[in-house]
Amino acid sequence: MLRLECPVCGLRDHDEFTYLEDGSITYPKLANENQDDWFNAVYLRENPRGRHIEKWHHTFGCRTVLLVERDTLTHVIGKIKPAHPKIAAALKQPATAKKRS
Amino acid sequence: MARYSAWQILKQGLTGNKSWDPAWRDASPKSSYDVIIIGGGGHGLATAYYLAKNHGIFNVAVIEKGWIGGGNAGRNTTIVRSNYFMEGNTEFYEHSLKLWENLSQELNYNVMFSQRGHLNLFFTPGQRDAMIRKYNIMRLNGIDGELLDRDQLISKVPHLNYSQEARLPILGALYQGRAGTARHDAVNWGFARAASNLGVDIIQNCEVTGFISTGGRLVGVETSCGEIRAEKVGMAVAGSTSLLAHKAGLGRLPIESHKLQAFVSEPIKPFLDSVVVYGVGHGHFYISQSDKGGMVFGGNLDGYNSYAQKGNLPLYSDVASCAMNMMPALGRVKLLRQWAGIMDMSMDGSPFITKTDLDGLYLNAGWCYGGFKATPASGWCFAHTIAHDAPHDVNKLLTLDRYKTGHMLDESGHGPYPKSH
Ligand SMILES: Cc1cc2nc3c(=O)[nH]c(=O)nc-3n(C[C@H](O)[C@H](O)[C@H](O)COP(=O)(O)OP(=O)(O)OC[C@H]3O[C@@H](n4cnc5c(N)ncnc54)[C@H](O)[C@@H]3O)c2cc1C
Ligand SMILES: [Zn+2]
Numbered sequence: 396m397l398r399l400e401c402p403v404c405g406l407r408d409h410d411e412f413t414y415l416e417d418g419s420i421t422y423p424k425l426a427n428e429n430q431d432d433w434f435n436a437v438y439l440r441e442n443p444r445g446r447h448i449e450k451w452h453h454t455f456g457c458r459t460v461l462l463v464e465r466d467t468l469t470h471v472i473g474k475i476k477p478a479h480p481k482i483a484a485a486l487k488q489p490a491t492a493k494k495r496s
Numbered sequence: 497m498a499r500y501s502a503w504q505i506l507k508q509g510l511t512g513n514k515s516w517d518p519a520w521r522d523a524s525p526k527s528s529y530d531v532i533i534i535g536g537g538g539h540g541l542a543t544a545y546y547l548a549k550n551h552g553i554f555n556v557a558v559i560e561k562g563w564i565g566g567g568n569a570g571r572n573t574t575i576v577r578s579n580y581f582m583e584g585n586t587e588f589y590e591h592s593l594k595l596w597e598n599l600s601q602e603l604n605y606n607v608m609f610s611q612r613g614h615l616n617l618f619f620t621p622g623q624r625d626a627m628i629r630k631y632n633i634m635r636l637n638g639i640d641g642e643l644l645d646r647d648q649l650i651s652k653v654p655h656l657n658y659s660q661e662a663r664l665p666i667l668g669a670l671y672q673g674r675a676g677t678a679r680h681d682a683v684n685w686g687f688a689r690a691a692s693n694l695g696v697d698i699i700q701n702c703e704v705t706g707f708i709s710t711g712g713r714l715v716g717v718e719t720s721c722g723e724i725r726a727e728k729v730g731m732a733v734a735g736s737t738s739l740l741a742h743k744a745g746l747g748r749l750p751i752e753s754h755k756l757q758a759f760v761s762e763p764i765k766p767f768l769d770s771v772v773v774y775g776v777g778h779g780h781f782y783i784s785q786s787d788k789g790g791m792v793f794g795g796n797l798d799g800y801n802s803y804a805q806k807g808n809l810p811l812y813s814d815v816a817s818c819a820m821n822m823m824p825a826l827g828r829v830k831l832l833r834q835w836a837g838i839m840d841m842s843m844d845g846s847p848f849i850t851k852t853d854l855d856g857l858y859l860n861a862g863w864c865y866g867g868f869k870a871t872p873a874s875g876w877c878f879a880h881t882i883a884h885d886a887p888h889d890v891n892k893l894l895t896l897d898r899y900k901t902g903h904m905l906d907e908s909g910h911g912p913y914p915k916s917h
Contacts, residue, residue, distance in 0.1 A: 409808075439750055440748055440750065443738075468802075
């Protein structure tokens, strides 16, 4: 069983989470009408054997979407942080972190 | 090499089985070939066989990094069927089923193809309507399919959970009688033997590590056993497709690698004489009984990208609960073995058999978790595509650029999602 260290809830079994998708993709801006940009983001994947950035949703926990670094061959988990930059920044504040713990 | 026959079995049996020839030649690589096939799974071996048999191209090597059949070809749950409804898939899988029906004779090797029938259960009126639509399309294409109501299903498989208290009571099933199972190892060995007999070199323990090209054309491959030249190279490496595509300069492909587990129980007395499958909501389950008596079953992908051929426990318990919901009588049967393989999951759940942007390089991939049934037709079409430098009618829609032009072959109607069957 993989275990993910949720920055809000702590270390949890992976079946509390839902795997969403490759987290390295940057989708084009909605106003972007370039078909190739959309095709690249929606359909093409790096699909590495090794370090992979991915999105996991803590569905049965705090429901934060996390960016997880994981090795696709060894399944070793690296850095984990909230996918939303503002939540990530807020969690870094010591005062806020204290309140939550 | 001697043909297998009843006479051979008798003769060898009487002389202590001491003079059987090895089924195929374990070759070492020559410096060049007309065609190199990368990957000694079912698809690679079948491609080599049909290149020789149908197109008279005998100077062929299959290069396998491990041992033949050590990948998904030897790890699958062996279900063979042709109940597809998208144009592109319908004719391709039916072509495959027809090849299966004569495969043992064709290869002179018993692949134990057993047309025991395939039952796809439904639980809601909406599901039934969608299945009726699919089977109507199949029948219009000359493919067999039948709708069984609850009573007909009960008389066919009496020991499913028919309780009205079940989480989702069974309403009936769609039945394909010509579908069934085959012995996966026999398929690999049968194709290997038949190809080897026609002069194909089967090279094991040799990994392709790079591609050699001059002037935008592929001229050979680099391997752990040295450089090997070829006029044409076909890639049939299933879960490793993206890795090799990067090396060939094809860039990113519409593929993710995911792992799928399979489970087999201790052998029990005859219990199930057809293949039973269901998919409803997130639940997905398929089961059959092997000729040795083991219950062979599986369910969903583990859920996250992986190149590790090992499965996780949550999925194991998920599949076990699917089994218990459907066949409570299995509750006391012990699990014997469990394993996983790496699937080349495409963005619409359908495969690619196509030329690539690099002249001389051909691609066979995107089999998701249903590529065993495709083995004969995949080899047949890939051989045609390589020999003629153009697809056959049967695989002309299995292209890489179909997403770009909006011609997805999305049977499940998910949209871009690399986890469809
Ligand atoms: C658990 C499980 C259950 C399944 N159940 C079913 C089912 O019931 N019905 C069905 O139709 N399908 C099923 N499938 C899918 C089916 O097994 C695959 O789609 C199919 O086997 C893929 O084609 P293949 O046989 O050529 O692949 P593989 O056997 O995986 O062949 C690819 C080969 O390429 C080799 N290779 C990779 N990289 C290199 C390299 N660089 N150099 C040289 N060689 C290389 C690998 O070692 C491997 O042997 C299942 C798969 C799994 C794992
Ligand atoms: Zn959490």
